[in-house]
Amino acid sequence: MTDSTHAxxxxxxxxxxxxxxxxxxxxxxxxxxxxxxSSPERSNALTSGHRACQGCGEALGARYAIDAAMRxxxxxxxxxxxxxCLEVFTTPYPETSWQLPWLHSLFGNAAAVATGVAAxxxxxxxxxxxxxxxGDGGTTDIGFQCLSGMFERNDDVLYICYDNEGYMNxxxxxxxxxxxxxxxxxxxxxxxxxxxxxxxxxxxxxxxxAHNIPYVATATVADLHDLERKVIKAMGIHGARYIQIxxxxxxGWGAPSSDTIKLARLAVECGLYPIFEAEHGRITAAxxxxxxxxxxxxxxxxxxxxxxxxxxxxxxxVARLQAICDAHIADYxxxxxxxx
Amino acid sequence: MxxxxxxxxxxxxxxxxxxxxxxxxxxxxxxxxxxxxxxxLVKSGALQNCEFINVESEFAALSVAIGxxxxxxxxxxxxxxxxxxxxxxxxxxxxxxxxxxxxxxxNRAIGAPINIWNDHSDxxxxxxxxxxxxxxENNQEAVDLHIIAFRLAEELSMPAxxxxxxxxxxxxxxxxxxxxxxxxxxxxxxYDPVQVLDPENPASIGAMVGPEAFTExxxxxxxxxxxxxxxxPEFCEDFAKTFGRAAGGLLRPYRTDDAETIVVAMGSVVGTxxxxxxxxxxxxxxxxxVALVSYxxxxxxxxxxxxxxxxxxxxxxxxxxxxxxxxxADNTDGAxxxxxxxxxxxxxxxxxxxxxxxxxSLKKLFHDAVHAPWIxxxxxxxxxxxxxxxxxxxxxxxxxxxxxxxxxxxxxxxSHLPPG
Numbered sequence: 001m002t003d004s005t006h007a008x009x010x011x012x013x014x015x016x017x018x019x020x021x022x023x024x025x026x027x028x029x030x031x032x033x034x035x036x037x038s039s040p041e042r043s044n045a046l047t048s049g050h051r052a053c054q055g056c057g058e059a060l061g062a063r064y065a066i067d068a069a070m071r072x073x074x075x076x077x078x079x080x081x082x083x084x085c086l087e088v089f090t091t092p093y094p095e096t097s098w099q100l101p102w103l104h105s106l107f108g109n110a111a112a113v114a115t116g117v118a119a120x121x122x123x124x125x126x127x128x129x130x131x132x133x134x135g136d137g138g139t140t141d142i143g144f145q146c147l148s149g150m151f152e153r154n155d156d157v158l159y160i161c162y163d164n165e166g167y168m169n170x171x172x173x174x175x176x177x178x179x180x181x182x183x184x185x186x187x188x189x190x191x192x193x194x195x196x197x198x199x200x201x202x203x204x205x206x207x208x209x210a211h212n213i214p215y216v217a218t219a220t221v222a223d224l225h226d227l228e229r230k231v232i233k234a235m236g237i238h239g240a241r242y243i244q245i246x247x248x249x250x251x252g253w254g255a256p257s258s259d260t261i262k263l264a265r266l267a268v269e270c271g272l273y274p275i276f277e278a279e280h281g282r283i284t285a286a287x288x289x290x291x292x293x294x295x296x297x298x299x300x301x302x303x304x305x306x307x308x309x310x311x312x313x314x315x316x317x318v319a320r321l322q323a324i325c326d327a328h329i330a331d332y333x334x335x336x337x338x339x340x
Numbered sequence: 341m342x343x344x345x346x347x348x349x350x351x352x353x354x355x356x357x358x359x360x361x362x363x364x365x366x367x368x369x370x371x372x373x374x375x376x377x378x379x380x381l382v383k384s385g386a387l388q389n390c391e392f393i394n395v396e397s398e399f400a401a402l403s404v405a406i407g408x409x410x411x412x413x414x415x416x417x418x419x420x421x422x423x424x425x426x427x428x429x430x431x432x433x434x435x436x437x438x439x440x441x442x443x444x445x446x447n448r449a450i451g452a453p454i455n456i457w458n459d460h461s462d463x464x465x466x467x468x469x470x471x472x473x474x475x476x477e478n479n480q481e482a483v484d485l486h487i488i489a490f491r492l493a494e495e496l497s498m499p500a501x502x503x504x505x506x507x508x509x510x511x512x513x514x515x516x517x518x519x520x521x522x523x524x525x526x527x528x529x530x531y532d533p534v535q536v537l538d539p540e541n542p543a544s545i546g547a548m549v550g551p552e553a554f555t556e557x558x559x560x561x562x563x564x565x566x567x568x569x570x571x572x573p574e575f576c577e578d579f580a581k582t583f584g585r586a587a588g589g590l591l592r593p594y595r596t597d598d599a600e601t602i603v604v605a606m607g608s609v610v611g612t613x614x615x616x617x618x619x620x621x622x623x624x625x626x627x628x629x630v631a632l633v634s635y636x637x638x639x640x641x642x643x644x645x646x647x648x649x650x651x652x653x654x655x656x657x658x659x660x661x662x663x664x665x666x667x668x669a670d671n672t673d674g675a676x677x678x679x680x681x682x683x684x685x686x687x688x689x690x691x692x693x694x695x696x697x698x699x700x701s702l703k704k705l706f707h708d709a710v711h712a713p714w715i716x717x718x719x720x721x722x723x724x725x726x727x728x729x730x731x732x733x734x735x736x737x738x739x740x741x742x743x744x745x746x747x748x749x750x751x752x753x754x755s756h757l758p759p760g
């Protein structure tokens with residue numbers, strides 16, 4: 001315990017890195033600050049027994065996000081799911097892992113289907129809240145038009161994108177969220193520009209901000225307290241909301257299952273994945289980098305970037321990725337003391 | 341109440357009387373006046389307890405409808421042509437999920453070449469999607485079929501499409517009897533779905549189904565459509581009792597009792613066909629017609645019972661399944677398949693992209709079917725000179741360019757107008 005204000009403050013503000021990671025025992029914080037997951041009362045909306053891969057970042061992110069939303073809404077909630085890993089591994093009927101009303105329609109229409117559910121709730125005078133969720137392919141590519149329409153109409157839906165940076169369900173193909181240089185099945189590590197090309201792709205959280213919707217946030221499974229806080233905050237707001245969670249995929253990224261949290265943390269600490277919040281078109285907060293690392297330290301742990309380190313020396317593209325990180329750090333103000 | 345009213349507005353009023361709770365639509369000609377009409381009724385407060393949602397595409401329109409219907413609301417949308425194709429994935433999905441959405445289809449051709457006028461290519465493109473498809477002959481029937489469609493869809497947990505000829509019906513002013521609210525309420529009970537998205541009783545809807553059960557799921561979808569064959573006449577009888585007029589049904593025979601030639605058709609062209617039949621009857625010819633109201637489910641037995649005594653069956657349809665022929669002719673052929681003494685079937689493709697179907701042409705067609713029969717699909721009023729020249733051109737010049745533009749150029753030359 002290093003916080004000097006502890007004596008005056010019964011619910012001290014803690015830095016969650018006593019163990020060198022972002023995990024922290026809930027016993028160290030006041031009841032109100034404890035994770036939803038720490039409570040035996042949690043809804044377990046995405047319950048055990050599903051068929052996600054070991055170390056699946058999406059399963060972890062979804063469980064935290066949906067349980068937090070369930071707490072925020074008193075379990076009065078409906079989820080709409082786009083086609084993708086999350087849909088497939090949770091509902092191999094007659095089994096289902098969902099402990100809340102859940103609807104899957106198509107790959108590209110989760111946002112619009114959620115609009116319909118929300119409209120039905122409104123017309124029936126119910127207070128039931130609606131979440132739509134999907135992977136990055138279902139969100140930033142095929143579902144993008146429906147997503148933008150839902151934002152633009154300011155429909156009362158929280159859309160959560162679990163961003164694992166590719167089409168993992170179909171066998172690791174490139175999406176518009178795949179980072180430059182990353183090897184996928186459709187951006188193989190071949191030719192003069194191996195992996196995904198630079199100067200392509202899109203960062204949907206910024207596009208969501210441009211819709212001037214009430215709330216936009218990015219989050220990471222490396223900081224689950226922050227993720228829960230953002231989901232709970234989002235459920236306290238009406239209108240269109242968007243949260244994009246960085247969820248490492250051991251299979252698609254080529255990393256050990258045990259490295260999921262570590263990779264999520266390093267993606268933030270190198271500046272490649274900026275964690276921020278925005279309200280009504282303005283960025284209101286950015287999560288500061290605690291211990292900055294070069295992007296190389298993040299890349300080298302993943303087989304999808306192995307071609308960058310093949311010949312004993314770093315490929316020049318590592319420097320280009322570093323430049324992207326540096327730009328994020330400058331643009332979002334990611335350096336400095338979080339608690340200052 | 342009797343009104344002299346545009347078809348689209350009459351339909352809008354009928355839809356409002358069905359008390360839809362969520363309406364979502366994306367504008368496309370010739371459907372626009374219908375959704376503008378219901379939009380006005382919502383905005384003015386005439387239609388209470390209804391959410392009208394302006395969406396960004398037809399795909400979203402039907403997706404919103406899917407969400408709202410799965411959450412227990414009575415839902416309505418409308419589209420046409422390209423719009424139906426753009427929502428195609430959701431069309432199948434709504435049927436697979438068993439959601440009783442009612443959709444008006446303002447029948448219009450499909451491009452390219454882009455064409456906003458009437459034919460049935462759009463409806464035919466979704467004939468296998470698992471929706472009930474009902475075709476209206478006139479605007480009174482268009483009004484009545486919407487009310488029947490909601491009852492049918494909700495009874496069967498199956499979406500229903502009311503197909504209405506674009507412009508010919510949607511934009512025509514006709515005398516229409518608009519029912520009153522009490523009548524509709526007594527015919528159409530409130531929507532009470534078997535399963536909804538409900539936090540009190542959570543269910544997962546839309547799960548993956550593998551080879552172990554997919555055949556059974558499809559069989560039951562087919563079985564349910566066959567049930568509709570029984571329910572449609574039942575509901576239409578009930579409709580007649582409540583509203584004092586007949587409407588819908590699976591099909592409607594016209595002067596078929598002793599007919600040696602029977603014409604099969606769907607939609608507004610049936611009106612013209614009846615006029616021709618009256619004329620030919622007056623001249624002593626034994627001819628009749630069948631207006632097919634329900635295309636899906638296809639009333640195989642009912643159609644066969646009417647056609648089995650005829651010598652000639654002429655199918656007139658506004659669609660060509662390119663490379664085969666007319667889908668309605670194919671289905672009619674299927675209905676006659678097991679007859680020992682089956683009538684000769686003559687297939688005619690007519691009215692594509694809004695080309696008028698005239699009485700003169702129909703009269704000649706029905707005459708030729710008996711006296712100068714053709715083989716394969718016959719294209720009514722085809723400009724043979726133009727297609728002949730284009731085929732010839734295509735033989736001479738490889739990669740002769742776009743057919744549509746070439747034909748328009750030829751037509752311009754033919755009428756001594758400067759091209760372009």
